[in-house]
Amino acid sequence: MSVLDDIIAGVREDMARRQHEMPLEKVQERAAQAAPALDAYAALGGNDNPRASLRVISEVKRSSPSKGALADIADPADLARRYEQGGASVISVLTEARRFKGSLADLDAVRAAVSIPVLRKDFTVDPYQIWEARAHGADLVLLIVAALNDEDLRSFLDLTHELGMNALVEAHTAEEIQRAGAAGARIIGVNVRNLKTLDVDRSVFAALSESIPAGAVVVAESGVRDAADVAHYAAHGANAVLVGEALVKHNDPAATIAEFMETGAGAIADRLQASGR
Numbered sequence: 001m002s003v004l005d006d007i008i009a010g011v012r013e014d015m016a017r018r019q020h021e022m023p024l025e026k027v028q029e030r031a032a033q034a035a036p037a038l039d040a041y042a043a044l045g046g047n048d049n050p051r052a053s054l055r056v057i058s059e060v061k062r063s064s065p066s067k068g069a070l071a072d073i074a075d076p077a078d079l080a081r082r083y084e085q086g087g088a089s090v091i092s093v094l095t096e097a098r099r100f101k102g103s104l105a106d107l108d109a110v111r112a113a114v115s116i117p118v119l120r121k122d123f124t125v126d127p128y129q130i131w132e133a134r135a136h137g138a139d140l141v142l143l144i145v146a147a148l149n150d151e152d153l154r155s156f157l158d159l160t161h162e163l164g165m166n167a168l169v170e171a172h173t174a175e176e177i178q179r180a181g182a183a184g185a186r187i188i189g190v191n192v193r194n195l196k197t198l199d200v201d202r203s204v205f206a207a208l209s210e211s212i213p214a215g216a217v218v219v220a221e222s223g224v225r226d227a228a229d230v231a232h233y234a235a236h237g238a239n240a241v242l243v244g245e246a247l248v249k250h251n252d253p254a255a256t257i258a259e260f261m262e263t264g265a266g267a268i269a270d271r272l273q274a275s276g277r
């Protein structure tokens with residue numbers, strides 16, 4: 001079994017337990033009472049012409065399958081507030097429990113602490129999780145193309161949009177980008193971490209970003225260590241970067257985000273000038 005299959009098996013078990021405790025109808029009632037979702041596409045600069053800024057999606061991430069424990073994060077709300085102060089456009093909250101040590105309680109705490117869009121980062125394999133995300137105030141969900149067939153990808157994306165949310169649709173190959181576009185994705189991420197082997201290969205981003213359909217916000221995911229990595233992704237077409245480890249391990253995440261944004265905007269300005277815009 002690949003790592004991805006293994007994680008998904010655990011996610012399904014944990015979800016079955018929650019479904020037993022709180023049936024879908026209850027979750028739907030709560031979703032109807034939640035404040036409307038914020039527009040993450042706009043927050044990520046999707047409507048800007050040209051897209052001159054480099055946006056940062058900052059992740060609350062305690063642990064990962066590849067590296068194990070990264071940071072304790074006793075107070076996710078405090079971390080999220082610092083991210084917001086630093087200029088983050090979106091906060092990503094891992095809610096997967098077994099490998100990433102996240103929870104819906106983390107999502108609740110972050111949602112209550114910030115006024116920017118919040119992404120529920122999990123392995124979405126059932127509409128129940130999308131309703132649940134909305135009930136807990138999320139503005140975005142993650143849809144991993146490699147974990148879904150075309151029919152589910154499309155119907156999950158449609159449900160996400162019907163609930164007023166956006167999806168970060170994650171791809172690893174040109175074929176997955178094509179599938180994401182065909183399903184109607186408006187925010188497409190290239191994850192340079194292979195979810196089967198967990199290896200990071202930053203060169204994957206430049207090779208794939210050009211095949212992302214016009215109009216979609218382009219997100220570079222994983223492997224950002226420093227401003228040089230941000231500049232690399234921005235020079236190759238990233239509108240946003242999704243950063244976990246480098247921020248949770250840094251003692252001044254706000255300053256790090258500000259630095260990434262400045263460096264990224266510089267790289268984008270150079271790219272726009274080179275392309276004659």
Ligand SMILES: O=P(O)(O)OC[C@@H](O)[C@@H](O)c1c[nH]c2ccccc12
Pocket residue numbers: 059061121122170191221222223224242243244245246
């Ligand atoms: O910690 P990093 O290397 O900055 O990576 C963040 C993010 O890209 C990573 O957490 C991630 C990307 N896609 C995922 C899917 C599931 C879980 C986690 C992820």
